[in-house]
Amino acid sequence: MPARALAVPRDIPGPVVRHAALGRRYAAPGPAYPCYPPPTSLVPQIGPADYREALERSNQAARPLSLYVHVPFCRQACFHCTRRPVTTTHHRHVEPYLSRLDREMVLTARHLDKGRQVEHLHWGGGTPTFLSLDQMGDLIDRLDARFGLSSARDRDYVIEIDPREADVFTLRHLEALGFNRLRLGVLDLDPRVQRAINRVQPAGLTEQLVDEADRLGFRALDMDLVVGLPCQTRAGFADTLEQVLALAPSRLTLAHYAHAPERFALQRQVRKADLLEPLERLAILEVALARLEAAGYVRIGLDRFVRPGLAAASSPLPARDRIGLGVSAMSRLAGLYTRNPVRLTDYEAALDQGRLPTTSGRWLSPDDRLRAAAIEGLTRDLRLDLDTLGASFGVDARAHLADALVRLRDAEQEGLVAYREQRLGVTRPGQLALRHLAAAFDAYRS
Numbered sequence: 427m428p429a430r431a432l433a434v435p436r437d438i439p440g441p442v443v444r445h446a447a448l449g450r451r452y453a454a455p456g457p458a459y460p461c462y463p464p465p466t467s468l469v470p471q472i473g474p475a476d477y478r479e480a481l482e483r484s485n486q487a488a489r490p491l492s493l494y495v496h497v498p499f500c501r502q503a504c505f506h507c508t509r510r511p512v513t514t515t516h517h518r519h520v521e522p523y524l525s526r527l528d529r530e531m532v533l534t535a536r537h538l539d540k541g542r543q544v545e546h547l548h549w550g551g552g553t554p555t556f557l558s559l560d561q562m563g564d565l566i567d568r569l570d571a572r573f574g575l576s577s578a579r580d581r582d583y584v585i586e587i588d589p590r591e592a593d594v595f596t597l598r599h600l601e602a603l604g605f606n607r608l609r610l611g612v613l614d615l616d617p618r619v620q621r622a623i624n625r626v627q628p629a630g631l632t633e634q635l636v637d638e639a640d641r642l643g644f645r646a647l648d649m650d651l652v653v654g655l656p657c658q659t660r661a662g663f664a665d666t667l668e669q670v671l672a673l674a675p676s677r678l679t680l681a682h683y684a685h686a687p688e689r690f691a692l693q694r695q696v697r698k699a700d701l702l703e704p705l706e707r708l709a710i711l712e713v714a715l716a717r718l719e720a721a722g723y724v725r726i727g728l729d730r731f732v733r734p735g736l737a738a739a740s741s742p743l744p745a746r747d748r749i750g751l752g753v754s755a756m757s758r759l760a761g762l763y764t765r766n767p768v769r770l771t772d773y774e775a776a777l778d779q780g781r782l783p784t785t786s787g788r789w790l791s792p793d794d795r796l797r798a799a800a801i802e803g804l805t806r807d808l809r810l811d812l813d814t815l816g817a818s819f820g821v822d823a824r825a826h827l828a829d830a831l832v833r834l835r836d837a838e839q840e841g842l843v844a845y846r847e848q849r850l851g852v853t854r855p856g857q858l859a860l861r862h863l864a865a866a867f868d869a870y871r872s
C-alpha cells in the first residue's frame with residue numbers, strides 16, 4: 427500500500443514528513459533501548475546475592491571492565507529531565523555520597539580478581555562536573571585504589587559535561603585525572619527552547635570548551651542533542667545543527683524528548699502550549715537526519731552517529747563487563763543485569779547497612795541475548811541478516827523471532843522496512859520510526 431502525502435503547515439521551512447503512516451502510528455518517540463532487556467523488565471527478586479555470584483563468575487572469562495559512576499547532583503533542574511537529579515548548590519552535600527560510593531566500590535571490588543583491566547570509565551549524571559576539583563580528584567583516587575585505573579593510550583575514559591558547570595580549568599583538571607573523551611550536553615542552542623526547559627546556556631560556553639579540549643588534545647569530543655523539546659522548530663534546530671557541525675564533534679547523540687509528566691515530576695513545569703505537535707517532532711527529526719547524512723555522519727546505533735572516518739573505530743563495541751556504581755546505576759556481567767535503587771535514600775540505606783545496593787535485575791536467557799543482538803544489529807546497520815544472526819546463536823532466527831516479524835508486517839506495508847531474501851532492511855522513512863521498529867523485537871513490551 428503506497429504511503430499518502432501528508433499536509434504539513436506551510437509556514438515552517440524544511441523538508442516534510444511525507445508518510446501519513448508515520449504520523450499516524452509512530453508519532454510518539456518510542457523506547458530508547460539503552461540496553462536489552464529494557465530496565466522496565468528487571469524484577470525485584472534479583473538482589474545482592476545474585477550480583478555477588480555474577481561478579482565472581484565474571485572472573486572466569488576475565489573480560490576487561492567498564493565502570494560507570496553516577497553523580498546525581500545538579501545545581502538547577504531542567505524541566506525536560508528524566509534522570510531524577512538531586513538539586514543542590516552546596517558541594518558539602520556531595521561528601522556523604524562519595525563516602526557511600528566508596529563503600530560500594532569496596533563491596534564490589536572484593537569479588538573481582540585483581541589486575542582486571544579497566545578499559546572504559548564513564549562518569550554520568552546528573553552533572554559530574556558539579557563536583558569540586560578536589561572531589562573529582564578524590565573520586566578518581568578511590569576508583570584507582572579499588573579497581574586500578576588504566577593509563578593505556580587506548581583507554582576510553584569519558585565524562586558528561588554540562589557546559590554551564592565547566593570551564594577551562596575544569597577541562598585541564600579532567601585531562602590530568604586521565605579522562606580522554608568529553609561528552610557535552612548541548613541539547614538545543616535556540617534561546618526560546620532553552621528558556622522553555624529552564625536551561626539557558628549560550629553557544630559561546632560550548633565553543634569555549636571545544637577550543638580548550640582541542641588545545642589539550644582530548645581524543646574525542648561528543649555532543650548530545652535532543653529532538654522534540656518544547657518550542658523547538660525545524661528552522662531553529664537546523665540552525666543548532668549547523669553550529670554544532672561547525673565544531674566537528676566526534677560523535678553526536680540525537681535523543682528524543684518524551685513528555686511523561688505523570689512519571690517525571692520536573693516535566694510538570696513544561697508549559698503545555700510549548701509542547702510540539704507529534705508530527706512536528708518527526709519533521710524536525712527528518713531535517714536532522716538529512717543534515718547529518720549530508721555532513722557524512724554515520725549511524726552507529728539507535729540515536730548515535732559518528733563523524734566521517736571514525737565509524738570503523740566505533741563499532742562493534744568491545745565485550746566488557748560493566749559495573750555500575752551509584753544511585754540508579756546498572757551493571758551487566760556474566761549473564762546478569764542489575765540495577766541499584768532509583769531513590770537516593772534507598773541507595774544510602776543499603777550501604778549504611780553494609781550491603782550491596784542491588785535492588786532488581788534479570789538473568790539473561792538465550793532469547794534475551796538473541797533479541798538484544800537483533801536490536802543492536804538493526805539499529806546500528808539498518809539491516810538484519812537473519813541467517814547470520816541465527817547461525818551465530820545456533821537457532822533458526824526467522825522461527826525464533828516470528829512474533830517480531832509478525833509485528834513488523836504493518837511497517838512493511840507502510841514501506842518502513844523491506845526484505846531481500848533473509849535480510850531485513852530499514853528504509854529511509856523507516857529511520858524516522860527506528861525506535862518503534864526495534865521495539866518489535868522486545869518480548870517484554872505489552
Ligand code: SF4
Pocket residue numbers: 499500502503504506507508509511551552553588
Ligand atoms: S538534564 Fe542533566 S543537567 Fe538538567 S536536570 Fe537533568 S541531569 Fe541535571
